[in-house]
Amino acid sequence: MAVLVFLEHHGSELQKGALGVLTKGASLGDTDVGAVLVGGGVRSLAAEAGAYGATTVYVADDGSFDPPLPQARVDVIAKVVGDHGYDTVLFANSVLAADIAAGLAARLEAGLNWDLADLVDQNGTLVGKRPALGDSVFVDVGWRSSPRIALFRAGSFDAVQTGGGAPQVEEVAVEPAEHSRAAKVVDQQLEEATGPSIEEADVIVAGGRGLGAPENFTLAEELAQALGGAVGATRAVVDAGWYPYSAQIGQTGKTVSPKLYVALGISGAIQHKVGMQSSNVIVAINKDANAPIFEFSDLGVVGDVHEIVPKLTELVKQRKSA
Amino acid sequence: MKIAVCVKHVPEGTARIDPGSGRLDRSGEGALNRFDANAVEEALRIKGDGDTEVVVVSMGPEKAADSLRKALAMGADRAVLVSDPAAAGSDLVATSRVLAKLLEREAADLVLFGQQASDGDGAVLWAAVAERLRLPVVSQAAELTLAGGALRVKRQNEFGYDVIEAPLPAVVAVSDAINEPRYPSLKGIMGAKKKPQDVLSLADLGVGAAEAGEAGSRTEVLALADPPARGGSQKIEGDGDAAQAIVDFLAEKRLI
Numbered sequence: 001m002a003v004l005v006f007l008e009h010h011g012s013e014l015q016k017g018a019l020g021v022l023t024k025g026a027s028l029g030d031t032d033v034g035a036v037l038v039g040g041g042v043r044s045l046a047a048e049a050g051a052y053g054a055t056t057v058y059v060a061d062d063g064s065f066d067p068p069l070p071q072a073r074v075d076v077i078a079k080v081v082g083d084h085g086y087d088t089v090l091f092a093n094s095v096l097a098a099d100i101a102a103g104l105a106a107r108l109e110a111g112l113n114w115d116l117a118d119l120v121d122q123n124g125t126l127v128g129k130r131p132a133l134g135d136s137v138f139v140d141v142g143w144r145s146s147p148r149i150a151l152f153r154a155g156s157f158d159a160v161q162t163g164g165g166a167p168q169v170e171e172v173a174v175e176p177a178e179h180s181r182a183a184k185v186v187d188q189q190l191e192e193a194t195g196p197s198i199e200e201a202d203v204i205v206a207g208g209r210g211l212g213a214p215e216n217f218t219l220a221e222e223l224a225q226a227l228g229g230a231v232g233a234t235r236a237v238v239d240a241g242w243y244p245y246s247a248q249i250g251q252t253g254k255t256v257s258p259k260l261y262v263a264l265g266i267s268g269a270i271q272h273k274v275g276m277q278s279s280n281v282i283v284a285i286n287k288d289a290n291a292p293i294f295e296f297s298d299l300g301v302v303g304d305v306h307e308i309v310p311k312l313t314e315l316v317k318q319r320k321s322a
Numbered sequence: 323m324k325i326a327v328c329v330k331h332v333p334e335g336t337a338r339i340d341p342g343s344g345r346l347d348r349s350g351e352g353a354l355n356r357f358d359a360n361a362v363e364e365a366l367r368i369k370g371d372g373d374t375e376v377v378v379v380s381m382g383p384e385k386a387a388d389s390l391r392k393a394l395a396m397g398a399d400r401a402v403l404v405s406d407p408a409a410a411g412s413d414l415v416a417t418s419r420v421l422a423k424l425l426e427r428e429a430a431d432l433v434l435f436g437q438q439a440s441d442g443d444g445a446v447l448w449a450a451v452a453e454r455l456r457l458p459v460v461s462q463a464a465e466l467t468l469a470g471g472a473l474r475v476k477r478q479n480e481f482g483y484d485v486i487e488a489p490l491p492a493v494v495a496v497s498d499a500i501n502e503p504r505y506p507s508l509k510g511i512m513g514a515k516k517k518p519q520d521v522l523s524l525a526d527l528g529v530g531a532a533e534a535g536e537a538g539s540r541t542e543v544l545a546l547a548d549p550p551a552r553g554g555s556q557k558i559e560g561d562g563d564a565a566q567a568i569v570d571f572l573a574e575k576r577l578i
Contacts, residue, residue, distance in 0.1 A: 102449035111540030182458035187485035303560015311565035
C-alpha cells in the first residue's frame with residue numbers, strides 16, 4: 001500500500017483536517033507516505049508535512065496554481081500518481097478537495113468513496129467506513145481497483161505529529177491541461193475570521209432560532225471564545241440573515257465532527273442533525289424539553305440559554321485562568 | 323443557447339438500503355431531488371423569455387420520468403432519460419461515464435447540477451462529468467451570470483467567496499442559496515405531457531454494458547451495520563446550578 005495525501009493550505013497554513021488525514025495515512029503502516037502541496041511558496045510547508053508523517057512531499061510550487069481551483073490540481077496529482085505508482089489517494093473534504101477527488105476519479109477511472117468517517121485495514125484490504133442516510137446506517141465500502149480514492153468528512157482524524165524526520169521534497173513540473181486552465185478567479189472576498197474555522201475547530205458552539213434574535217449570537221461567540229472554539233449556525237438562522245452561510249452546519253451546510261458540540265437553542269431537526277451528530281460529545285441547551293436534539297445529546301439541559309450561557313462562559317473562563 | 327440540467331430521481335420519505343444488494347432501495351415512490359430544482363430554476367431564469375433551450379437529463383429507473391416531468395412542468399423544454407437495467411448500481415465513475423456520453427450528444431453551452439443528492443448526499447458528480455467532457459467546472463455557485471460567451475460565478479467556500487470566470491461551454495453546480503425554485507403551474511403541469519421526452523438505453527449512447535452498472539463501477543458496498551450507539555445520555559433541568567453542572571460534565575470528559 002502506498003498512500004498519497006492531498007494537503008490543502010490556506011494562506012501559509014496547512015489545513016488541520018488534511019493533516020489529520022495525513023496522520024491517518026501514516027498510521028496505515030507504510031514506509032513511504034506521500035503528500036502533495038500545490039501553490040506558490042508551498043515548499044516552505046513541506047517540513048511541517050514531514051512532522052505529521054509524510055516521507056516524501058511533492059511540491060508544485062508555482063504562483064500560477066494559487067487560485068483555489070480544482071482542475072489544475074487534478075493534473076498535478078494525476079502526474080504524481082502516474083509517476084510514482086501510489087495506489088491510495090486520500091483527501092479531507094472541502095469545497096475544493098471534493099471537486100479535485102471527483103475529477104481525479106474520472107481522470108484515472110478510479111473508485112471514489114466519499115463522506116468516510118474512517119479507513120481500516122482488514123486483513124490487507126482497505127475498507128472505508130461511511131455513515132449514510134442521516135447516519136442511520138454505517139456502510140463498509142471498498143474499492144475494486146487501484147488507485148483507490150477516499151474523501152473524509154471534516155474532523156474524522158486528529159492531526160498528530162509523528163516525530164518523523166525531514167521529508168524528501170520533490171518538485172512536480174506539470175503543464176495543466178487546457179480545460180484545467182479555463183476558469184479564472186477574478187476576485188476573492190475573505191470573511192473576517194476570528195479563531196478557528198468550523199471545519200478545523202475541536203469545539204463548536206452553534207446557535208439556532210432559540211437564541212431569539214441575531215444580537216444574541218454574542219452568547220455563542222463568547223462561549224466559543226472561552227472554550228477556544230468556533231461558532232456554527234443552523235440553516236434557519238442563516239436563512240434569516242442572523243449569521244453568515246460559512247457557519248452553516250447541516251445537510252445544506254457543513255458536516256462537522258468536533259470533540260465537543262454545544263447546541264444553543266437548536267431543536268435538532270434532521271437537516272441539522274446530519275451535519276453534527278458524529279461529534280464526540282454533544283451538549284444541548286434548549287427550553288423545550290421535547291426538542292429532538294435531546295435524543296442524541298450526551299448532556300441535555302432543559303433551560304433558558306439567556307440565563308445559563310453567560311454563567312457557563314464565566315465559569316469556563318474562571319477555570320481556564322485558574 | 324442550450325442549457326442541460328442534470329437531475330436525479332430520489333426516494334421519497336425515509337430512504338433505506340436494501341440489505342441484499344447493498345444499494346439504495348428505489349422501489350418506492352420518488353421525487354425530483356430538491357437541490358436539483360435550484361438548477362432547473364436557474365436554467366429557467368437564464369432562459370427568461372429568450373430562445374434558449376432547456377433540456378433536463380437524468381439516469382435512473384423508468385420512474386425517473388416523473389421527476390423529469392416535474393422539471394418540464396416548471397418550464398424546461400425537453401427531457402432525456404437514460405434508463406437501462408444494466409446501468410443500475412453505477413458508482414461515480416460509471417455514472418459520470420454514461421452522463422458524459424449523453425451530454426456529449428446534447429452539446430449544451432452550459433451544464434447545470436444541483437449542489438448534492440438528497441439520498442446519498444453525493445456532491446461530486448459534476449467534477450467527474452466535467453473532467454470527462456474536458457470542460458471547466460465551478461461548484462457552490464451562489465450567483466451565476468452569463469455574458470459574451472462566458473460565465474461569472476460567485477462561489478461560496480470555507481473562507482468566504484471567490485468570483486470565478488470561465489468560457490462556455492462549462493459545467494456549474496449551483497448552491498441552494500442561488501434562488502427559490504418556482505412551483506409548477508397547472509398550465510405547466512398540463513403542458514409538460516406534450517413536451518418531448520426521450521428514453522435511451524446504454525446501447526443508444528454507445529456505452530457497453532461492462533462500462534456501466536456494477537460491472538463498470540470501481541467501488542462496492544461490502545457490509546451494512548447499525549451506527550455505533552451513543553453513550554448514555556443525561557438530561558437535567560436548567561435550574562440555577564445548570565451552568566456548574568455543564569462545567570463539571572465537561573471537566574469529567576476532559577474537554578476543559
